[in-house]
Amino acid sequence: MPELPEVETIRRQLQAELPGLRIEKCKxxxxxxxxxxxxxxxxxxxxxRTIGNICRRGKYLIFELDNHLDLVxxxxxxxxxxxxxxxxxxxxxxxxxxxxxxxxxxxYVDPRTFGETAVLEHADYSPLRGLASIxxxxxxxxFTPERLAAALKGTALIKAALxxxxxxxxxxxxxxxxxxxxxxxNPCRRLNxxxxxxxxRLHTSIHExxxxxxxxxxxTISDYVDLEGEKGGFQNxxxxxxxxxxxxxxxxxxxCMMRIAGRSSHYCPSCQK
DNA sequence: ATAGGCCTGACG
DNA sequence: CGTCAGGCCTAT
Numbered sequence: 001m002p003e004l005p006e007v008e009t010i011r012r013q014l015q016a017e018l019p020g021l022r023i024e025k026c027k028x029x030x031x032x033x034x035x036x037x038x039x040x041x042x043x044x045x046x047x048x049r050t051i052g053n054i055c056r057r058g059k060y061l062i063f064e065l066d067n068h069l070d071l072v073x074x075x076x077x078x079x080x081x082x083x084x085x086x087x088x089x090x091x092x093x094x095x096x097x098x099x100x101x102x103x104x105x106x107x108y109v110d111p112r113t114f115g116e117t118a119v120l121e122h123a124d125y126s127p128l129r130g131l132a133s134i135x136x137x138x139x140x141x142x143f144t145p146e147r148l149a150a151a152l153k154g155t156a157l158i159k160a161a162l163x164x165x166x167x168x169x170x171x172x173x174x175x176x177x178x179x180x181x182x183x184x185x186n187p188c189r190r191l192n193x194x195x196x197x198x199x200x201r202l203h204t205s206i207h208e209x210x211x212x213x214x215x216x217x218x219x220t221i222s223d224y225v226d227l228e229g230e231k232g233g234f235q236n237x238x239x240x241x242x243x244x245x246x247x248x249x250x251x252x253x254x255x256c257m258m259r260i261a262g263r264s265s266h267y268c269p270s271c272q273k
Numbered sequence: 274a275t276a277g278g279c280c281t282g283a284c285g
Numbered sequence: 286c287g288t289c290a291g292g293c294c295t296a297t
Binding site: 076077078093110111112113114156157160222223261262 | 274275276277279280281282283
């Protein structure tokens with residue numbers, strides 16, 4: 001799915017297009033994607049609203065609307081957004097259509113339908129569990145090594161902890177693996193065995209990997225595309241994710257893969273201790 | 274902590 | 286046919 005860098009790429013494109021436009025109407029084809037309130041009320045609340053800034057929290061997109069409402073969209077594993085001008089035919093797996101005041105439509109497409117969307121009172125995230133309990137933004141200026149250390153308390157495996165959105169917002173399987181490789185930390189290490197130096201390295205790696213991935217407009221493993229339908233550019237620069245049995249770009253050792261926390265984890269046994 | 278479930282599609 | 290996939294929730 002879109003992780004933080006992919007969602008941020010889409011957010012920037014939305015921010016360049018949408019503010020000032022009005023949502024004239026909204027059509028939901030697959031009601032279970034609308035988590036709050038009911039699909040009917042969701043559409044009724046959106047109709048007539050003017051779009052303000054587009055924000056991001058972790059992997060959630062938040063469209064600020066007038067009337068103190070927020071439109072929240074999570075892209076799940078395979079969700080994508082695109083702007084179209086009254087198409088004769090919608091793409092396969094189009095589930096939601098937002099008609100805009102400039103005649104264009106913002107459409108939500110999602111083959112696996114793991115995404116979700118909601119309309120909330122501005123900044124009241126309580127109806128969405130994932131958003132209500134989300135951890136700190138890793139690229140915020142106040143995300144210091146001390147805050148990272150605080151987020152990584154306990155005895156969990158570091159790989160599982162990085163994937164836990166309540167600890168840190170926005171990391172997924174690709175960037176968790178890339179960050180651990182960059183930091184030289186084995187995904188099986190436990191939190192309570194990380195030294196202050198490890199935390200420092202992790203902090204630096206989180207910043208580097210996320211910023212580089214955003215600059216590369218995200219990674220396309222199979223089907224991620226941005227608002228313009230473009231694939232990302234960072235997949236070519238991934239050092240371990242999806243590269244099992246290839247040589248580590250740092251030391252040449254064969255990259256390994258194992259399952260941790262139910263997810264495939266790619267790492268270099270020589271660089272990551 | 275781990276497995277299973279939610280879905281569709283690609284690939285072997 | 287089976288296995289796997291950028292996520293996340295539940296139940297055990």
